[in-house]
Amino acid sequence: MVGSIVADAMRAEDVAAGKAEVLPEELDLAEVPEEAVAMGLPDAANEFGGAVERSGRKDISLGRNVHSTCFAVTEPDADDEETGDREAYMASVLARYRRSLVERTRHHLGYPYNLDFDYGELAQLQHFSINNLGDPFIESNYGVHSRQFEVGVLDWFARLWEIEKDQYWGYITNCGTEGNLHGILVGREVFPDGILYASRESHYSVFKAARMYRMECVKVDTLITGEIDCADFGKKILLNQDKPAIINVNIGTTVKGAVDDLDLVIETLENNGFKGRFYIHCDGALFGLMMPFVKRAPKVTFKKPIGSVSVSGHKFVGCPMPCGVQITRLEHINALSRNVEYLASRDATIMGSRNGHAPIFLWYTLNRKGYRGFQKEVQRCLRNAHYLRDRLRAAGVSAMLNELSSTVVFERPPDEEFVRRWQLACQGSIAHVVVMPNVTIDKLDHFLDELVAKRAAWFPAGGSQIPCIAADVGEENCACTLHRC
Amino acid sequence: MVGSIVADAMRAEDVAAGKAEVLPEELDLAEVPEEAVAMGLPDAANEFGGAVERSGRKDISLGRNVHSTCFAVTEPDADDEETGDREAYMASVLARYRRSLVERTRHHLGYPYNLDFDYGELAQLQHFSINNLGDPFIESNYGVHSRQFEVGVLDWFARLWEIEKDQYWGYITNCGTEGNLHGILVGREVFPDGILYASRESHYSVFKAARMYRMECVKVDTLITGEIDCADFGKKILLNQDKPAIINVNIGTTVKGAVDDLDLVIETLENNGFKGRFYIHCDGALFGLMMPFVKRAPKVTFKKPIGSVSVSGHKFVGCPMPCGVQITRLEHINALSRNVEYLASRDATIMGSRNGHAPIFLWYTLNRKGYRGFQKEVQRCLRNAHYLRDRLRAAGVSAMLNELSSTVVFERPPDEEFVRRWQLACQGSIAHVVVMPNVTIDKLDHFLDELVAKRAAWFPAGGSQIPCIAADVGEENCACTLHRC
Numbered sequence: 001m002v003g004s005i006v007a008d009a010m011r012a013e014d015v016a017a018g019k020a021e022v023l024p025e026e027l028d029l030a031e032v033p034e035e036a037v038a039m040g041l042p043d044a045a046n047e048f049g050g051a052v053e054r055s056g057r058k059d060i061s062l063g064r065n066v067h068s069t070c071f072a073v074t075e076p077d078a079d080d081e082e083t084g085d086r087e088a089y090m091a092s093v094l095a096r097y098r099r100s101l102v103e104r105t106r107h108h109l110g111y112p113y114n115l116d117f118d119y120g121e122l123a124q125l126q127h128f129s130i131n132n133l134g135d136p137f138i139e140s141n142y143g144v145h146s147r148q149f150e151v152g153v154l155d156w157f158a159r160l161w162e163i164e165k166d167q168y169w170g171y172i173t174n175c176g177t178e179g180n181l182h183g184i185l186v187g188r189e190v191f192p193d194g195i196l197y198a199s200r201e202s203h204y205s206v207f208k209a210a211r212m213y214r215m216e217c218v219k220v221d222t223l224i225t226g227e228i229d230c231a232d233f234g235k236k237i238l239l240n241q242d243k244p245a246i247i248n249v250n251i252g253t254t255v256k257g258a259v260d261d262l263d264l265v266i267e268t269l270e271n272n273g274f275k276g277r278f279y280i281h282c283d284g285a286l287f288g289l290m291m292p293f294v295k296r297a298p299k300v301t302f303k304k305p306i307g308s309v310s311v312s313g314h315k316f317v318g319c320p321m322p323c324g325v326q327i328t329r330l331e332h333i334n335a336l337s338r339n340v341e342y343l344a345s346r347d348a349t350i351m352g353s354r355n356g357h358a359p360i361f362l363w364y365t366l367n368r369k370g371y372r373g374f375q376k377e378v379q380r381c382l383r384n385a386h387y388l389r390d391r392l393r394a395a396g397v398s399a400m401l402n403e404l405s406s407t408v409v410f411e412r413p414p415d416e417e418f419v420r421r422w423q424l425a426c427q428g429s430i431a432h433v434v435v436m437p438n439v440t441i442d443k444l445d446h447f448l449d450e451l452v453a454k455r456a457a458w459f460p461a462g463g464s465q466i467p468c469i470a471a472d473v474g475e476e477n478c479a480c481t482l483h484r485c
Numbered sequence: 486m487v488g489s490i491v492a493d494a495m496r497a498e499d500v501a502a503g504k505a506e507v508l509p510e511e512l513d514l515a516e517v518p519e520e521a522v523a524m525g526l527p528d529a530a531n532e533f534g535g536a537v538e539r540s541g542r543k544d545i546s547l548g549r550n551v552h553s554t555c556f557a558v559t560e561p562d563a564d565d566e567e568t569g570d571r572e573a574y575m576a577s578v579l580a581r582y583r584r585s586l587v588e589r590t591r592h593h594l595g596y597p598y599n600l601d602f603d604y605g606e607l608a609q610l611q612h613f614s615i616n617n618l619g620d621p622f623i624e625s626n627y628g629v630h631s632r633q634f635e636v637g638v639l640d641w642f643a644r645l646w647e648i649e650k651d652q653y654w655g656y657i658t659n660c661g662t663e664g665n666l667h668g669i670l671v672g673r674e675v676f677p678d679g680i681l682y683a684s685r686e687s688h689y690s691v692f693k694a695a696r697m698y699r700m701e702c703v704k705v706d707t708l709i710t711g712e713i714d715c716a717d718f719g720k721k722i723l724l725n726q727d728k729p730a731i732i733n734v735n736i737g738t739t740v741k742g743a744v745d746d747l748d749l750v751i752e753t754l755e756n757n758g759f760k761g762r763f764y765i766h767c768d769g770a771l772f773g774l775m776m777p778f779v780k781r782a783p784k785v786t787f788k789k790p791i792g793s794v795s796v797s798g799h800k801f802v803g804c805p806m807p808c809g810v811q812i813t814r815l816e817h818i819n820a821l822s823r824n825v826e827y828l829a830s831r832d833a834t835i836m837g838s839r840n841g842h843a844p845i846f847l848w849y850t851l852n853r854k855g856y857r858g859f860q861k862e863v864q865r866c867l868r869n870a871h872y873l874r875d876r877l878r879a880a881g882v883s884a885m886l887n888e889l890s891s892t893v894v895f896e897r898p899p900d901e902e903f904v905r906r907w908q909l910a911c912q913g914s915i916a917h918v919v920v921m922p923n924v925t926i927d928k929l930d931h932f933l934d935e936l937v938a939k940r941a942a943w944f945p946a947g948g949s950q951i952p953c954i955a956a957d958v959g960e961e962n963c964a965c966t967l968h969r970c
Contacts, residue, residue, distance in 0.1 A: 070636035099615045104628030123608045128586045143589030157911035174659045175838035214699040322838035353660040353807035370560040448531040
């Protein structure tokens with residue numbers, strides 16, 4: 001696997017430029033020169049947690065400290081100012097890069113990022129070093145901040161999740177991961193000997209947190225939809241009745257867009273003697289902002305006994321850089337900081353210096369779109385997701401779409417070039433498209449037409465060649481010879 | 486103290502707008518309505534770690550969930566598109582905000598941020614959602630990234646700190662704190678039972694890390710300059726001879742800009758039997774990028790037995806939002822990730838999604854300025870810092886400037902409005918100005934003239950009223966009646 005991933009990653013640019021060797025598909029570690037056996041990191045080739053599985057086998061993937069595609073920084077020549085050579089070089093790099101961004105943005109389908117935004121009016125603010133040092137609610141002496149916007153945005157989310165202004169604390173984070181890191185840390189401080197429970201389809205940052213924080217962590221099984229299996233959850237908490245429970249609840253899993261049943265999780269805890277001895281963090285990375293606008297969706301609200309909710313800002317809202325929102329109960333932050341030595345710091349955020357532009361981007365979009373605007377967009381996304389699922393099925397492609405979700409899971413295309421062209425996120429034998437506001441019917445048609453045409457070449461013998469992915473999407477969604485109805 | 490901080494914070498804007506009550510200077514907790522006793526967080530009113538000290542006493546400061554100055558997000562009216570009211574409102578908020586940024590940027594002296602940059606050419610990139618998911622060296626399927634720039638920037642820093650391309654691993658972080666969190670985490674994974682040692686003047690994020698990671702942490706005394714006291718360090722490691730040592734070495738402390746003596750730290754470790762049993766993280770937030778250009782400065786280099794170095798990108802380089810660079814040895818990342826379950830993740834960064842704009846800003850400045858450009862700027866900063874120190878002393882103000890530093894520490898002005906106007910960072914009885922490339926002689930003159938004029942009013946009786954700050958800056962730098970020479 002190692003070889004193939006690395007080779008794939010390099011093929012596109014490096015090989016074309018004659019700069020890098022393609023490694024053989026099956027790489028023998030013993031054959032790799034030592035300096036090439038880099039990092040040994042779990043793979044980054046997809047958005048999903050865990051090591052990449054291929055051919056059913058979980059492997060350590062090896063990265064390489066690949067430099068061939070980088071834009072090196074070079075020392076200016078003494079006469080650069082006169083000749084203008086450097087300026088011309090940099091302008092050409094940037095122009096080329098911009099073209100690639102346009103193309104890559106146009107062909108993007110796999111990640112839950114809304115790429116459709118226009119913050120032109122805010123370009124003027126790029127001249128300022130805007131930094132919301134520390135706590136959003138405590139003024140710092142550094143004057144170039146955007147706390148006014150940040151608190152406005154936080155209030156909006158507090159309203160969405162039904163918690164009073166004087167009852168919550170929160171901040172704009174750098175990404176969904178920071179929200180999870182914060183929520184789980186607050187949980188651990190509330191229950192220092194608590195055990196962390198999370199379904200195995202939780203985002204990898206949840207397990208990263210457990211390791212970082214030296215917490216005991218129990219993985220809970222999932223249903224075929226990707227939701228947490230509360231029967232298994234019940235069994236597992238009973239094995240640890242003496243210790244409080246800290247639970248990560250997924251409001252939309254990364255791979256299948258499955259929404260854990262918050263009410264059932266709470267019921268399971270309370271029925272098993274955990275009342276008053278649990279802390280729930282809701283990882284609402286994507287759907288935390290979509291769910292409130294979906295009819296019949298179970299509600300994420302602080303009226304239920306939850307401890308924190310996080311959501312990403314660059315996903316459904318759309319933002320030039322990653323960011324997120326984290327809201328928790330003020331009482332927890334109080335508890336955590338009653339001991340001044342706690343963080344030995346002036347604030348309860350994870351990062352000390354914080355990007356002051358992100359709150360302004362969020363403020364701008366929330367003000368322009370409002371609840372009604374988001375509602376319309378959510379409805380359109382769900383409609384388009386259904387359209388995609390239906391057309392895939394009509395074309396004989398296995399496909400699944402969870403009820404509350406705009407994530408369409410389907411058979412992984414066996415052609416890595418195609419996968420990369422459409423930037424599909426893949427895991428094992430499945431791929432997915434996340435239908436975001438920038439994913440129009442036109443774009444989906446373009447993708448589908450290409451997929452159908454390519455597929456004829458991938459599976460020339462038709463039906464018998466189509467892989468069975470029932471284990472991932474359920475028999476009713478599988479189009480293999482055995483399961484198709 | 487509570488009252489004064491909160492009141493101070495509000496006075497400037499809220500009170501003028503008639504929106505908030507000023508609380509009495511000395512606030513009795515019993516008098517505060519419950520909903521106002523928020524958070525109980527260590528104070529954020531300055532850049533320094535620890536609770537804010539005032540009147541010599543360390544207190545828990547209480548923040549409030551203050552909303553009065555926020556720009557609320559409101560739901561658009563149905564006819565907003567026709568009337569244009571909303572657009573006009575938003576434009577006016579932004580215009581007002583921009584004016585305040587210009588004013589605040591102009592009067593800024595206290596924080597180590599270079600506010601002088603022009604990234605106009607890069608404004609075009611704000612249309613794209615650029616995200617360097619996970620590892621910089623492993624291609625992701627998400628195509629809208631800037632890894633090419635990121636790796637170019639990392640290579641530049643690797644060259645600066647003398648480590649070969651195939652020997653290092655690193656990434657562009659969200660800020661200096663993330664660099665420290667990463668470096669200390671790597672140290673802990675290399676030595677799971679290691680004890681963290683850090684001088685008490687280390688950045689608060691170091692102690693935050695210890696708490697987050699559940700590490701034993703020992704604070705080491707400092708000299709009057711702010712440097713780590715290696716005599717005390719030697720004593721303390723001898724008390725824990727059975728456990729490896731993880732050391733945070735400050736390449737410029739936050740308050741006094743003191744540079745820990747890396748060579749002496751290493752010597753102390755090796756002479757006390759720790760050879761091969763220590764991990765050094767260098768927190769080079771500001772000076773990590775200035776030191777290489779200071780003649781006679783001890784060198785931060787991977788040729789010495791250090792494990793990682795971090796530096797901030799928004800400090801000396803200057804950047805619209807916080808960011809940083811973290812470089813560590815590839816072997817450590819290898820060790821840490823040999824166990825695939827380690828981070829249960831595809832990458833060894835702290836944050837999963839990463840701001841793809843930051844590497845481009847850094848790349849742009851490094852390419853334009855180069856080593857020579859930075860060298861000139863560092864020299865000018867040091868010259869201007871000497872100018873400031875000398876003029877303060879000539880005016881009878883206690884002032885200290887460490888040899889390798891551009892941070893001028895001086896008597897804290899007893900006038901909070903003045904402190905806020907110039908955005909001075911304060912701790913206890915001292916304040917500081919960090920002379921960055923945007924701090925010109927003109928700006929310093931403006932500041933000094935105002936300070937001298939105000940001071941006549943603060944201390945009408947002259948000498949006898951001038952506070953003694955010898956405990957902070959040393960007798961030789963103190964201008965009080967007792968110590969002035």
